[in-house]
Ligand SMILES: Nc1ncnc2c1ncn2[C@@H]1O[C@H](COP(=O)(O)OP(=O)(O)OP(=O)(O)O)[C@@H](O)[C@H]1O
C-alpha cells in the first residue's frame with residue numbers, strides 16, 4: 179500500500195539546513211499496524227506528513243495505493259486526503275466553533291454529502307467511539323480523551339484506507355490512551371492500514387511492526403509478535 | 404455548489420466572533436451611510452438653488468444707458484446717455500447675435516411703485532412698458548387671458564396685464580378681471596391677463612405686484628416720447644452674453660456719440676456668469692461628495708481587506724485543519740469570499756437603509772422652511788436609487804476584490820506547518 183524509496187526532505191531556515199529525512203525507504207502492506215518511534219527531532223512527524231500528503235519531499239519516490247505521489251496539484255492532494263487518508267493529531271485539531279457532530283461530519287461536507295445524511299453518519303461514528311451523548315458539545319467542553327475520540331471519529335468517517343496518527347496519546351492519561359489504542363486495533367481489524375507515531379514503548383508494543391527513526395534515518399525496523 | 408450548507412458555514416464563522424464581525428461591518432455601514440446622506444443633501448441643495456433660479460433666462464443680458472466718462476467728438480464727459488426706440492431698431496437690424504430683444508420702460512424710479520386704482524381700491528405696483536419679447540426673458544405663467552401682443556403695440560391699445568397680487572388686491576382672487584378697467588395716473592387700462600411669477604421668494608412678491616402695458620402705449624400716455632429704460636435680451640445659441648454685450652455697446656456707442664472704449668457710458672449685467680458660477684459650484688459640490696464618499700468607502704474596503712488578513716491569520720489553524728481533511732483551495736476561497744460578501748452586503752444594505760431613514764428625518768425637520776414656495780436654498784433631500792444601488796454593488800465588488808489577496812493567503816497556508824503541535 180505504501181512504498182517509499184530513498185525519500186529525502188530538507189528544511190531550509192535562513193542559512194541553516196536541517197536534513198529531516200535522509201533517504202527513507204519503507205514498504206507498508208495493506209492492513210498492517212505500524213508504529214514509528216524515535217527521539218524528538220528524529221523526523222517522525224515529517225515522515226507522517228509526507229505520507230499524508232500534507233507536506234512535500236525533495237527527492238525519492240512515494241507510491242500510495244499504486245499512485246505516484248509527486249507534484250500533485252493542491253486540488254488532487256485535497257482529494258487524496260479526503261478519500262484515502264484519515265488524520266489524528268496529538269493536539270486533536272478540532273474546529274472550536276463547531277460541535278462534536280459537526281466536526282465529525284466536516285470531511286463529508288467536502289465530499290458534497292447532504293447535511294442530513296452526513297450528520298446521521300457522524301452520529302453513528304460518534305456512537306462508535308462512545309460519545310453519542312456529547313454530539314452537541316463544543317471541543318472546549320470535552321475532556322482530552324473525548325476530544326481525541328471525536329478526532330478519531332472524524333478521521334474514520336470517510337472510510338479511509340490509511341489512518342495516520344501523530345502522537346495520538348501524547349496528551350492523554352494511560353486509561354484514555356488505552357481506549358484510543360483499542361479503537362485503533364478495532365479499525366485495523368476491519369482492514370484499515372494504521373500508522374502511529376509515538377515515543378511511548380508500551381504504545382509501540384501494541385502494534386505489529388515498529389520502525390525506529392534516528393536523525394532522519396531508519397535505525398531499526400522490526401516485526402513484533 | 405452554493406447550497407444552504409455553505410451559508411451555515413458562513414453564518415457559523417461570522418457569528419463565532421461577533422466583535423470582529425461588527426467592527427468589519429461598521430466600516431462599510433458608515434461608508435454607505437455617509438455617502439447616501441451626503442448625496443441626499445447635495446441633491447436637496449441643488450434642487451433648492453435651481454428652484455430659486457427658475458424663471459430666469461439663464462443667459463439673459465441687461466443693458467442700460469449711463470454717463471460718459473471720456474470726451475469724444477467735442478463732447479464733454481459726464482453726459483447722460485439715454486436709450487430709445489431707434490436703438491431698438493438699430494439692434495434688431497444690425498445684430499444677428501440677438502435672438503430676442505425686449506426694450507423696457509418703467510414708470511418712476513428703479514423698482515419704484517405707483518398707485519394703481521380700481522374705483523376706490525388702491526394698490527401699489529411697478530408699472531412697466533413692455534413688448535411680447537419679454538416672454539423670452541421672464542418665462543411667463545399667464546393664469547388667465549394673455550400677455551401683451553403685437554397688435555397691442557401696433558394700435559397702442561390701453562390694455563394691461565396685472566400681477567397676481569394686484570389682481571388680488573383690486574379684485575379679489577376669485578373675481579375674473581378680464582375686460583375690467585383699472586387706472587394708472589388717471590389713465591384707464593383694460594385688463595387682458597393675469598401674470599403669475601415662476602420665481603420664488605422676494606422676487607416673486609415683487610413681480611406679482613407688477614403691471615405690464617404695451618411699450619408704445621406706455622410711451623404715449625406717460626409722455627415718454629421714444630425713451631426706454633433698458634434692454635433685456637437673449638443671445639442666439641452659441642453666443643456668450645458677455646460677447647453680445649460688447650457688440651451692443653459698440654453699436655450704441657456709434658449711435659450716441661460715445662467714445663468706443665468708454666466702459667462707463669453703458670451698464671450691463673448678465674445672469675450667465677452667475678448661472679455658470681452656480682453650475683460650477685454644483686459640479687464642485689458633487690465632485691466633493693463623491694470624493695469623500697468614495698474615500699470613505701475605500702477606507703471601509705481596505706478595512707475589510709485588512710481585517711480579513713488578520714482573520715485568516717487567526718484562523719490559520721482552522722484552515723489547515725480544513726485542508727487536512729480534504730478542503731480544496733477553491734472551497735477555501737469560496738468560503739472566505741462568501742463570508743466577506745455576506746458581511747459587506749448586509750452592512751451595506753443596513754447603511755443604505757439607515758441613510759435613507761436619516762434623509763427622511765432631515766426632511767421632517769426641514770419641510771417647513773424648504774417647501775415649494777420658499778426661497779430657502781434647500782429642498783427635500785433625496786437619492787437616486789439607481790445611484791445608491793450601483794454604489795452598493797460597486798462596494799460589494801471592491802470588497803470582494805479586496806478579499807482575493809487575503810483569501811489566496813489562506814490557500815497558501817502549509818497545513819503541515821500550521822498543524823505542528825506546539
Ligand atoms: N517547518 C520546519 N522548518 C524547519 N525545520 C523543521 C520544520 N519542521 C521540522 N523541522 C526540523 O526537522 C527535524 C524533524 O522534525 P520532526 O517534526 O519531524 O521531528 P519529530 O520526530 O516529529 O520530533 P518530535 O518528537 O519532537 O515531534 C527537526 O530537527 C525539526 O527541527
Ligand SMILES: [Mg+2]
Pocket residue numbers: 222223224344
Ligand atoms: Mg513530531
